[in-house]
Amino acid sequence: MVNVTLTLNGEKTACTVLPDEKLLDTLRRLGRTDVKKGCGEGTCGSCSVLLNGRLVASCIVFTAAADGGEILTAAGLGTADNPHPIQSSFVKAGAVQCGFCTPGMVLAAKALLDVVPEPDVQQIKLALDGNLCRCTGYVKIIDAVQSAARTLAGKDEVPHA
Ligand code: FES
Numbered sequence: 001m002v003n004v005t006l007t008l009n010g011e012k013t014a015c016t017v018l019p020d021e022k023l024l025d026t027l028r029r030l031g032r033t034d035v036k037k038g039c040g041e042g043t044c045g046s047c048s049v050l051l052n053g054r055l056v057a058s059c060i061v062f063t064a065a066a067d068g069g070e071i072l073t074a075a076g077l078g079t080a081d082n083p084h085p086i087q088s089s090f091v092k093a094g095a096v097q098c099g100f101c102t103p104g105m106v107l108a109a110k111a112l113l114d115v116v117p118e119p120d121v122q123q124i125k126l127a128l129d130g131n132l133c134r135c136t137g138y139v140k141i142i143d144a145v146q147s148a149a150r151t152l153a154g155k156d157e158v159p160h161a
């Protein structure tokens with residue numbers, strides 16, 4: 001067994017894991033059910049988290065390799081009562097249907113907007129390339145990311161009185 005300390009959504013968290021345990025399994029064991037298990041082999045993006053600010057598929061990261069790291073999950077980004085603008089944009093744009101892909105999509109969008117504040121559609125498609133959605137057809141998800149970018153840049157249109 002390996003002793004690991006993670007900063008999980010801002011809280012220092014100590015745990016003991018198997019040497020070959022994957023970060024996804026550790027996070028879900030720690031109660032982070034907002035991190036979804038889909039393919040389990042790094043191809044669907046549902047288990048995405050930000051590890052030290054970088055988007056990773058937690059199902060293919062060894063927890064031991066993340067020791068000392070900072071992990072952000074969708075629940076750490078915002079809550080139902082206090083959502084992050086990206087989360088609000090997904091809801092407003094109708095980009096959430098079953099919701100299974102949404103935590104990973106939102107984090108992929110954050111990873112993009114952190115470095116490219118005003119992405120074009122191609123950049124958004126590229127950034128979300130590793131995140132699959134079986135419900136929405138992606139158009140509303142792209143709309144949501146564009147809308148979030150405008151909000152974060154303070155460029156929301158103010159409705160005329
Ligand atoms: S569950 Fe990790 S990428 Fe699909």
Ligand code: FES
Nearest residue numbers: 097098133134135
């Ligand atoms: S909303 Fe159902 S998988 Fe994307």
